[in-house]
Amino acid sequence: xxxxxxxxxxxxxxxxxxxxxxxxxxxxxxxxxxxxxxxxxxxxxxxxxxxxxxxxxxxxxxxxxxxxxxxxxxxxxxxxxxxxxxxxxxxxxxxxxxxxxxxxxxxxxxxxxxxxxxxxxxxxxxxxxxxxxxxxxxxxxxxxxxxxxxxxxxxxxxxxxxxxxxxxxxxxxxxxxxxxxxxxxxxxxxxxxxxxxxxxxxxxxxxxxxxxxxxxxxxxxxxxxxxxxxxxxxxxxxxxxxxxxxxxxxxxxxxxxxxxxxxxxxxxxxxxxxxxxxxxxxxxxxxxxxxxxxxxxxxxxxxxxxxxxxxxxxxxxxxxxxxxxxx
Amino acid sequence: xxxxxxxxxxxxxxxxxxxxxxxxxxxxxxxxxxxxxxxxxxxxxxxxxxxxxxxxxxxxxxxxxxxxxxxxxxxxxxxxxxxxxxxxxxxxxxxxxxxxxxxxxxxxxxxxxxxxxxxxxxxxxxxxxxxxxxxxxxxxxxxxxxxxxxxxxxxxxxxxxxxxxxxxxxxxxxxxxxxxxxxxxxxxxxxxxxxxxxxxxxxxxxxxxxxxxxxxxxxxxxxxxxxxxxxxxxxxxxxxxxxxxxxxxxxxxxxxxxxxxxxxxxxxxxxxxxxxxxxxxxxxxxxxxxxxxxxxxxxxxxxxxxxxxxxxx
Numbered sequence: 001x002x003x004x005x006x007x008x009x010x011x012x013x014x015x016x017x018x019x020x021x022x023x024x025x026x027x028x029x030x031x032x033x034x035x036x037x038x039x040x041x042x043x044x045x046x047x048x049x050x051x052x053x054x055x056x057x058x059x060x061x062x063x064x065x066x067x068x069x070x071x072x073x074x075x076x077x078x079x080x081x082x083x084x085x086x087x088x089x090x091x092x093x094x095x096x097x098x099x100x101x102x103x104x105x106x107x108x109x110x111x112x113x114x115x116x117x118x119x120x121x122x123x124x125x126x127x128x129x130x131x132x133x134x135x136x137x138x139x140x141x142x143x144x145x146x147x148x149x150x151x152x153x154x155x156x157x158x159x160x161x162x163x164x165x166x167x168x169x170x171x172x173x174x175x176x177x178x179x180x181x182x183x184x185x186x187x188x189x190x191x192x193x194x195x196x197x198x199x200x201x202x203x204x205x206x207x208x209x210x211x212x213x214x215x216x217x218x219x220x221x222x223x224x225x226x227x228x229x230x231x232x233x234x235x236x237x238x239x240x241x242x243x244x245x246x247x248x249x250x251x252x253x254x255x256x257x258x259x260x261x262x263x264x265x266x267x268x269x270x271x272x273x274x275x276x277x278x279x280x281x282x283x284x285x286x287x288x289x290x291x292x293x294x295x296x297x298x299x300x301x302x303x304x305x306x307x308x309x310x311x312x313x314x315x316x317x318x319x320x321x322x323x324x325x326x327x
Numbered sequence: 328x329x330x331x332x333x334x335x336x337x338x339x340x341x342x343x344x345x346x347x348x349x350x351x352x353x354x355x356x357x358x359x360x361x362x363x364x365x366x367x368x369x370x371x372x373x374x375x376x377x378x379x380x381x382x383x384x385x386x387x388x389x390x391x392x393x394x395x396x397x398x399x400x401x402x403x404x405x406x407x408x409x410x411x412x413x414x415x416x417x418x419x420x421x422x423x424x425x426x427x428x429x430x431x432x433x434x435x436x437x438x439x440x441x442x443x444x445x446x447x448x449x450x451x452x453x454x455x456x457x458x459x460x461x462x463x464x465x466x467x468x469x470x471x472x473x474x475x476x477x478x479x480x481x482x483x484x485x486x487x488x489x490x491x492x493x494x495x496x497x498x499x500x501x502x503x504x505x506x507x508x509x510x511x512x513x514x515x516x517x518x519x520x521x522x523x524x525x526x527x528x529x530x531x532x533x534x535x536x537x538x539x540x541x542x543x544x545x546x547x548x549x550x551x552x553x554x555x556x557x558x559x560x561x562x563x564x565x566x567x568x569x570x571x572x573x574x575x576x577x578x579x580x581x582x583x584x585x586x587x588x589x590x591x592x593x594x595x596x597x598x599x600x601x602x603x604x605x606x607x608x609x610x611x612x613x614x615x616x617x618x619x620x621x622x623x624x625x626x627x628x629x630x631x632x633x634x635x636x637x638x639x640x
Contacts, residue, residue: 057543089546096544101537106559106634115556116545151635167545 002073003030004207005092005175010067012053021280023049023062024231028308031224033174036201036208038222038239040215040254044276046231047211048097051177055094056084072174090120093168095197097180099161103152109136109163110148116167135166139196158189162196169200176201179211194221215258219243227251230277230287237313247315249292286318294319331631331638339624346616347399351392354609360384361605365408404613405606407599414610418595422614424494425591428514429580431507433573435515436522441558441565443519444526449553451531459523466520471579475513475586482509494589510587514579518572525568529561536560563634570626574619 010027013020024046031037039047052058054069054076069076071092076084088094096102104112113132117123123131129148136144139162152160161181168176178197182190198221201208210221218225218239225242227235227250235248246252256270274291283289289301299318306316362378363370379385383394398404404415447459483491489509533539534557542552581593592611599607631638 055544057540085546085548087546088544094544096537096541098537102541104538104542104556104560105636106563107556115542115547115551119545119547119551153636164541167541170545 003070004033004072005209006030006068006070007050007054008068008070010050010054010064010069012049012058012062012064014062016280020065022065022231023279024053027067027228027231027233029226029233029236031175031207031209033207034201034205035224036198036210036222038210038212038218038225039228040212040218040225041228042213042276044279045228047228048179049231050228051094051179051209051211055088055092055177056081057088086120089116089168089173090171091173092175092177093171093173094177095161095165095168095179095181098184099157099164100184102164103160105152108149108151109155113148113163113167113170116170120171131170132166135170136163138169138200139163139166141166158185158193161185161193165193165196165200169204169206172204173206175207175209177209177211180213181210182217183212183214190217197221215254227254230282231279232287232316233308234288234317235313235315236308237310241313245313247310247313247320248288248317249294249319250288251315253291253293286316328631328638332628335624335627335631338627339620342620342624343617344396344400346613346620347396348392350609350613350616351395351399353612354605355388355391357605364603399613404610407604407607409602409604409607414606415614417607418592418610418614421590421592421595424589425577425580425584425593427503427507428510428583428589428591429573429576431511432514432518432576432580432583433569435511436518436572436576437569439516440519440522441526441562444523444565445530445553445558445561447523447527448530448534456527460527463520463523466517467524469517470582471513471517472582472586474517475510475583478509478513479586492588494587506589510583510589513586514576514583517579518576521572522565522569526561526565529564530557533557533560559633563630566626566629566633570623573622577615577619 007027007029010024011022012024013022015021027046027050029037029039039050041047049058049062053062053064056076058064064077067077071087074087076087076092079087103109107115110129110132113135114125114128117128117131118125121128133145133148136148141147141159141162147155152163155163161184165181176197181197182193185193194217197208197210200206210217212218222239224238225236226233227242227248229248229250235242235246235251242251243255246255250272253270253272257272259269260267272291277283277287277290283302285300285302285304286292286295286306289295292301294317295301296319301318304318306318308314308316309320360375362375362382362384366374366378376385383391386394402415403413406412407414407417410417443459443463447456450456479491482488490506491509492506494503494506530553534553539552539557542556543549547556577592580591581596583589584591584593585597592615596608596611596615598604599611
C-alpha cells in the first residue's frame with residue numbers, strides 16, 4: 001500500500017549570516033490512510049516547520065532546499081502556486097495549535113467556513129451555510145444551527161478548536177495534520193478533542209499526523225511515532241516498539257522525564273540537562289551529544305553525524321548496539 | 328446592538344454639553360470687556376451698563392453659564408455683533424459648502440489611501456512599497472496651502488484642467504463638482520498619505536496573525552485573504568485615525584478654502600476673528616467641535632459594525 005502522505009529527505013532553511021541555517025534536515029516519514037503518525041519533540045525541534053514547509057506555508061525568507069512532499073504520489077513542492085492552493089485545505093487539512101488566535105475575530109463562524117468552502121467549490125452562500133451547520137454538528141458543537149452565526153469570541157477554547165477542525169475537514173481531505181491540537185486546551189477538554197480527531201479519522205479513513213510533545217497523547221492516539229530532535233528524526237517505529245524499547249538516548253531521556261504514577265513517593269524526575277542547540281550552531285557530530293548520557297568520543301559522537309539505521313524501528317545513534325545490550 | 332447605539336448617543340450628548348461649557352468659559356477668559364469693545368471708547372457709562380445688562384454680563388458667572396447653556400441647547404447662540412443676524416444661522420449657512428469639501432476630501436483620502444496602504448503592505452520591501460511610502464511622506468510633509476497653490480499653478484493655470492476658483496455661483500451639480508474637484512483633491516491627498524501609512528502598518532500586523540496562516544492552510548485565495556479577511560481587521564485602527572484626522576482636516580479645509588477663495592465655514596470663522604465678532608466665532612467653534620464629536624460618534628458605531636467584540640460590555 002502506498003502512503004497517503006510521504007516526506008522524502010525534506011530540508012528547509014532560512015538564510016544565515018554565513019550560510020543557510022537548516023531548520024529541518026533530511027526528514028523522511030510516511031503515513032497511510034486510516035493511520036495516525038505522531039511526531040514528537042521539544043519546542044524548536046522542527047515539528048511544525050516540517051509540515052508548514054511541506055505545504056508551502058513557511059514564512060519568508062525560509063524555503064525548502066531539498067526533498068519531496070508527496071500527497072498520494074504528487075510532489076506538493078513541484079506544484080504551481082495555484083495548484084498548491086487548490087490542494088491545501090481540499091486534499092490536505094491542517095489544525096493549528098492555538099484555537100484562540102486561529103479564527104478571524106471580525107467574521108462570523110459561518111462566514112469563515114463559507115470562505116473555505118467557496119475557495120474550492122462552486123456553491124452558493126446559502127448552500128455553504130447549510131454545509132457549515134452540518135460540519136459544526138459533525139465536530140459535536142451543540143446547537144450548531146443556532147451557533148453558526150456567532151463570532152469566535154462567543155466560543156470557548158475547546159469549541160473554537162472544534163470549529164477549526166470543522167474547517168480543516170470541510171472538503172474531506174485525505175490527510176489531516178494536527179499541530180498540537182490540545183496543547184492550549186484545558187485538560188478535561190483535551191481527551192474529548194483527541195477522541196473527536198480519532199473518530200473523524202476512522203469515519204473518513206484519513207491519514208493523520210499528530211504533532212505533539214505529550215507522550216501520553218502518543219500512547220493513546222498514535223499507531224506509529226517519529227521522534228524529532230534539532231531538526232532531524234532521531235527515532236521512528238511503531239508506538240509499541242518505541243515505547244517498549246526506546247533506542248535513541250534522547251527518546252530514553254524523554255521517557256525518564258515523565259512522571260510515573262507507580263513510582264514510590266519522593267522519586268525525582270530526571271530532566272534532560274541543557275537545552276536544544278541553536279539551529280545556527282548545531283554541533284559537528286550528533287546534535288544530542290552535548291546532553292547525552294551515553295556519549296563517547298570513541299564512537300565518534302562528537303565528530304560524525306549518525307544516520308537513521310534499522311528496518312521498521314530505526315534510530316540514529318552511534319551507541320545503539322551498546323544501548324541494546326544494556327537495555 | 329441597540330444598547331451599543333444608545334451608549335454612543337449618550338456619549339455624544341455628554342460631549343456636546345462639555346463643548347458648550349468649554350466654549351462659554353473660553354469666551355469669558357478672553358481679556359477685555361465685550362460691551363466696551365462693542366460700543367467703542369466714547370461710550371457713556373449708562374450705555375455700557377445697559378448693554379452689559381442686555382448681554383447678562385452683570386449677573387454672577389454661574390448664572391450667566393446657566394442661561395447660556397439653556398439657550399445654547401435651544402439653538403440660540405446669540406446675535407452676530409457685526410450683522411445683527413442670529414450667529415448660529417449664519418454659521419450653519421456656510422456649513423454645506425465646507426461639508427461637501429470635507430466629505431469629498433475624505434472620500435478621496437480613503438479611496439486612495441486604503442488601497443495604496445494595502446498594496447504597500449502586501450509587497451513589503453518592494454519598489455512599490457518604497458515608492459508609496461516616499462510619496463506618502465512627501466504628502467504628509469508639505470503644508471496643504473503649498474500643495475494648493477502648486478496645484479492651481481500646475482493643473483489650472485498651466486494645464487487648464489480645473490478652474491482655479493474653488494466655487495461658482497452658476498447653478499448645476501456638475502458645475503459645482505468641477506469647481507470642487509481641485510480643492511477636494513488637495514485636501515484629500517494630504518490625508519490619503521496619512522491613511523496609506525497607517526493602513527500599511529495595520530495590514531502588516533494583521534497579515535502576521537494566526538488566523539491568516541489558517542486561511543492560507545485552508546487554501547483561501549490570497550486576494551480574498553488580503554482584501555477581505557485581513558483588511559476588515561486592519562480597518563479598525565484606520566477608522567480610529569480617520570476620526571482624529573477629520574478634526575485636523577477641518578483645520579486644513581479652512582486653509583484650502585482660503586487658497587481657493589471658496590466660501591465656507593473657514594472663511595466665515597476667519598471673518599469673525601478679524602472683526603472680533605465673538606458671538607459668531609463662538610458659534611463657529613461650537614459647530615466645528617460638534618461636527619468632530621458627531622463624526623467620532625458615527626465612527627464608534629462603525630467600529631461596532633466591523634468588530635463584534637466592541638459591541639459587548
